[in-house]
Amino acid sequence: MISFQLTExxxxxxxxxxxxxxxxxRPAARDADEESKLPEALLAQIHELGLIATQLPAEHGGGGEERSPVTMAILLEELAWGDAALAAAALAPAAFxxxxxxxxxxxxxxxxxxxxxxxxxxxxALALVEPGALFDPAKLATRAEARDDGFVLSGAKSLVPLGDRASHFLVVAASGDGRDAFVVPRDAAGLTISEPEKNLGLKALPTTTLRFQALELPAAARLGGSTGCDVQRLVDGARVALATTMTGVSRAALEFCVPYAKDRRAFDQAxxxxxxxxxxxxxxxxxxxxQRWLAWQAASQLERGLDSTRAAHLARxxxxxxxxxxxxxGVQTLGGHGFIREHPVEMWYRNARTLSVLEGMLAL
Structure with a gap:
């Protein structure tokens, strides 16, 4: 039996x-967008909620709670309803x-x-996206060549969240006949980090471009060691998070427009x-x-250890x-008011446009 009823x-x-x-x-979103700056006090508040730490193993300092991709999707939609940029900043470390x-x-x-x-x-942060409209996570230009007792990383990653402050990056690269992920510290020789990018939306979220110039990594930097990891699962998880964030933005616009349209009168009629x-x-x-049902379906497949690639791609x-x-x-519903900063709809429109191209142009 299929049910969308949430557990208690x-x-x-x-x-x-x-x-x-x-x-x-939500009260912090507009100022953060205008200033293109993350509110540090809000990040501290979010950290106190333990959204990441409580789901990490107790032997490494975490809370040891069972992690549920479906519950994380529910949680992320609510945060993105408040603001997509601040939600992405809060949970970007979770991907790593x-x-x-x-x-x-x-x-x-x-x-x-x-x-x-x-x-x-x-x-x-997870560094997955590469410069260019034709980016495809299955055909990565960033490469890791095996050399002696390690790897040499070359290429570039763009739109890396929290790139202005992240201590480590999990870089996904082509390696041999497949793909691997590598832990790259911020101070690694051969890594160049750009200034924060100026984007249409998600302005409060600092994103940067990483460039790797013959960056040498030890074999221990490969995620999972000699056995590697399931990179596609990382991609699927990122896609579910992206779909859920966009669902939150959509719901925010919808829930703002409905009461507005009921109150706004024209020709003696709402x-x-x-x-x-x-x-x-x-x-x-x-x-x-x-959007929500598609994201939940993909998250459910991740939770059960099933192949979620198709579901995650469709959701995104x-x-x-x-x-x-x-x-x-939403902008159309508000008419001229949709274009002014007195209302948040124009910000949500910019955020939706930016979120939609984080894995390349949709039309391509």
Missing amino acids: EQEVVREAMHDFAEQAI AFAIADAGTEDQRRELLPLFCGESFHAA IAQKQGIAFPMAEMHIETDC AYSAEKSMWIADQ
Whole structure:
């Protein structure tokens, strides 16, 4: 039997994260966007919630709680409803930390996981996306060539979150006939980190370009050691997170537009009663739910250890297209008000556009 009913624990998580997003994230979103700067106090608050540390092994300083991709999807949607850029900043280290916890060697876990279990927010990031509209995570230009007792890394990664402060990067590269992930410290010789990029949306989230010029890595830097890791699972997890974030943006736009359309009057009638407004808003609701179900399906397959590549790709691609459309409809619903900063819809539109191209241009 198929059910979309949340468990009692998931409902508690959803309500708690929604309250936090409403009270802490959303009030900080506009200033963070205008200043293109992360609020450090908010990052400290998010760290205190233990969203990452509680799900890391107890022997490495974590809480030892069981991790659920479905629950993480529910949690991330609520944070992204508050603001996509701040949600992405808060959970960007999770992509690194959880990969180490799941696929790292014992030495890698012992060295790296305690960093995320301390008293303050610690930044690290997954470096997957490469420059260029034709980026394909299955055909990476960044390469790791085996040399002697290690690897030589060459290439570039773009749109790396928290690149201005991350202590380590998990770099996905072509290696031999397949793909591997490598732990690259910030101070590695041969690594050049750009200044934060100036993007259309997600302006509060500092992203950078990493360039690797014959960067030498020891064999121990390979995630999983000599056996390597399942890189496709890392890609699938990133796609689910991206789809869930876009779902949060879509829901934010929808929930802002509905009461606005009911209150806004034109020709002695609420604009919500006009078919040109009401029908698109109904479609916005349908598409937001569709995004969520696709993301949950992919997250459920990840949780059960199944092949989630198809589901994760469909969730990301569908959300990329529909979140842009929903955000655009949000601007249209508000009319001229949709273009001014007095209302957050224009910011959500910019965020949706930026999120949609984080894995290359959708049309290509």
